[in-house]
Every structure is written in structure tokens, then in C-alpha cells.
Amino acid sequence: MSETALRNATLLSVFEQGTPGSRKLAEEARTLLPSGLAHDSRHFDPWPIYVNRAKGPVKWDVDGNRYVDYFGGHGALILGHGHPAVLQAVHAQLDSGTHYGACHELELRWASLIRQLVPSIERLRFTSSGTEATLMALRLARAFTGRSKLLRIRGHFHGWHDHMTSGYTSHFDGSPTTGVLEDVAGNVVLIDPNDAEAAERAFAEHSIAAAIFEPTGANFGRMPLRPAFVRRMRELATAAGALLIFDEVVTGFRVSPGGAQTAMDVTPDLTTLAKIVAGGLPGGAVGGRKDILDMLDFGVTKAAGREKIGHPGTYNANPLSAAAGITTLEIIADGKANQRANSYGESLRAAMNDVLEEEGVRWAVHGSYSGFHIATVDPGTRPHDFDAEAAIPAMLGPKQSGPLVNRTRMGMLNHGVDMTPALGGTISAMHGDEEMAITVSAFRQTLRDLRDEGMLG
DSSP: OOHHHHHHSOHHHHHHHHOHHHHHHHHHHTTTSGGGOSSGGGOOSSOOOOEEEEEBTEEEETTOOEEEEOSHHHHTOTTOBTOHHHHHHHHHHHHHOSOOSSOOHHHHHHHHHHHHHOTTOSEEEEESSHHHHHHHHHHHHHHHHOOOEEEEETTOOOOSSGGGSTTSSSOTTOOOOTTOOHHHHTTEEEEOTTOHHHHHHHHHHSOEEEEEEOTTEHHHHTEEOOHHHHHHHHHHHHHHTOEEEEEOTTTBTTTBTTHHHHHHTOOOSEEEEEGGGGTTSSOEEEEEOHHHHGGGOHHHHHHHTOOOOOOOOTTTTOHHHHHHHHHHHHHHTTSHHHHHHHHHHHHHHHHHHHHHHHHTOOOEEEOSTTEEEEEOSOOSSOGGGOOTTTTHHHHSSSOSOSHHHHHHHHHHHHTTEEOOTTSEEEOOTTOOHHHHHHHHHHHHHHHHHHHHTTOOO
16 A cells, blocks of 8 residues: 555555455354454454464564564563573473373472462462462362352452452442352452452451452553552451462563562462463463462371362363473573563553653553553543552443544554553563564554544544
8 A cells, every 4th residue: 555545544444454364364263253253352343363473572464464562472471472492492392292191390390480489389289271270269268268258359350260250341249240150249249449448348247268359450550459458458368367369360470570479578378370370371370378278188188187179170280381381480580571571661651651742642551560551531630640540440340442442453553563452461571672663653653543533632
């Protein structure tokens, strides 16, 4: 398309003309998969992009379009795509076997590294995903405390199993979502973020087995939690004889080598992990105090006359995931990868807010550590001074959606940047000056495209 034609084209027409291969695959996918998708977050109108290769901080779709990647394997790729050392470890393990159906030495090395990096973890059990990890953490908490109630925070995501569906993007009153039993949803108590008084009432009025939340706030800090609130939750759980569970599926090994709990100096009883823990391959874990994890121990439960929690799992501690996880954790153990990603995040947020001010757009870019979020609402102040915590009430509800959000993401794709559907993303240690320049330029041009189409004031 010529430069003149590009200037006169709409965001939609540019996207459609640039992604015919993705369109063809999406049409086929709709004949095979519900909505043509394997994951809800990949839903995009008119069709999602189909990627066929990736390297470092970038990826290419089937039409040859190159994108700076902030989807980041759903947050799993702190070292970017195809890190040479991780690939070498996985390739070597392929030659030795992909699934032994038996114990193996790699699972011991993997567990030892996790325990070394996360001091609160005395024992751990591997799972195949973050959803499985939070499911096991909940079962451990109920078995250990003998209680049934779970305390959660509205807007926080802990996987898709039955106890976690209400209060994330819908059913904020705690009523069951489609397919979930009322008795299950009824054992979940929901409170608003940073509402210490509501937490105090919940612990006083209910027999709480455990409180679980994302320590930096929902969606990796999109709705940030105050550190004082996190510390207060630790105090309340201890006083009530309940367990405190940190969901570090995203923040684990990303905020710091020891996760958010190390950075915040708050010690949970249980921690759930996935994503980075398996080096970008499928895998997760739940870890914490030995006396709690002993509920999975054959000998300890028999000696105590207690019923053991059963836990099979075909792919628990799969050798390929173990190889990738070990190598990744060894690389990030010194904290340098986290520092690079976190520093890039700080610079990116500042640069994008500069663009907003220069273009006169009353949005804001916020976040912490190696994440960023675009708030397409008037911040009521300079973008650099946006108070995301004060905006949480407006964020509680369906995720950002609608034509403006769709076209913003489309514009970024048109200009070579892939973000998440909520207009944000995670950053790897491989993102650098080139990716920064592309992202900032894409953001500026997308705002101008939106204004040309009458979608900005």
C-alpha cells in the first residue's frame, strides 16, 4: 500500500489487508474450535493474528508481519522467545526422553532452585498449570485448617476452576457463573481491593480457611494493592488462624528472583507458581510451609492418622518443563534479568505518558515492575500523575472492551506492536532500545489514527 493510500486508509482496512493469512486460518478455526480459539484472551475482532515464529522480544505472523511482543507467552517469557540456553537444555532433554512416568533427578534440581529463590517455600508439589496450583493450594488450606471459606479480592484472577470464576470480570456479588454450583460459589467471600475494613469483617464473620490474592494487585498491578493492605492481610490471617496464599503465577521470578513476597518483605503460608517457573513451557507448582504440604505426604499423614490429599497428574514435573525451568531460574537467580525488564518497564511507561501529553490525549499509562497498562479513561490529572488505585472502582467490572479498545490494539498491531486485549503487557529482559523506539512510535501513530477516525476528542 502506498504512503498516500495508507494515510487515507482506516485502521480496519489496514489490518484486513495486512493479515489475509490470519483471516484464512481464523475461518478454518471457527469450524473446529468454539469461536475459533484455544484461549479467551486471543479473541479479537475481526480475527486474531496467527503467529508462526518468534525470537527474543519479537514475533512474526503467518503474513510476515513483525511485532514487538508484549503478550510474552501470557507473562511466561522473562527471557523472551527462544533463549539459546533454554533451547539447548530442552533439546538435550528431548534426546533423553519426554515423559518417564517415573521420578527423575531433574525434578529435584528444579525444586531445589525454587526453594533457594523463594525462602517461604519449605516443600512444594509440581502441577501442570497455574490453575492447578491454585486449586491445590485451596485444597491444602481446607484440609489443613478444617474450614471451608475462601477469601478473595474482586478483580483478581486465579485460574478458571470453580472457586475462582465469580468476581473476576463478572458476578461481583459472588453468585455462581454458568456451570458452577451455588454451594461452591457460596463458600467464597469477596472483598474490594485495599478495603482493610471489609477484610476485618470477613475474618470476623466467617470461618476463613485462606485468603488468596495477587500481591501486586489484579492483572499484574493494573489494579494495584497497597503494601500496607498486603501487610494487614498477613496480620489478619495470622490472628484468625487462616492461611495466606500469594498467587505469584505472574509475579513469581518476575518482580524479583524471589517474587513479590521478597520485594515486599511479606511471608505467605502458601505460594502458587507457573509461567516463568517452567521456563515458558507448561508447568506450575504450589509451595510453602512443610506442615501444610505434609497433607500430601504418605508417611506423615499415616503417622498422624489423617487422610492424605490425593494428587496425581500426568505431566507433573515433566522432564522437558523441568529442563526449561532449571535453566531459566539459574539465569535469573542473580536478579539482573529482572532489573533489565523492570527498568525497561519504568522507561516505557514514562515515554508513553510523554506521548499522551504531547498529543493532548487524556489517558494514562501505569503499572509497576515489568508491566504496563493503558487506561483509556480521563485520569483527571497529568498522565504521569495518574493514581491507578483511585481508579479501581471504574476498573471493577468487565475488562476494557468496546470499539475504542479494539481499535487501539488494532492500531498498535498495524504499527508492529502486540499487546494484550486489556491494552497492556509484560516485558522481557530481551526488550531493548529498538523495541522501545518502535513501541513509542507505534503508540503515537495509533493515537493519531484514532483521532483521524473521530475516536478521540
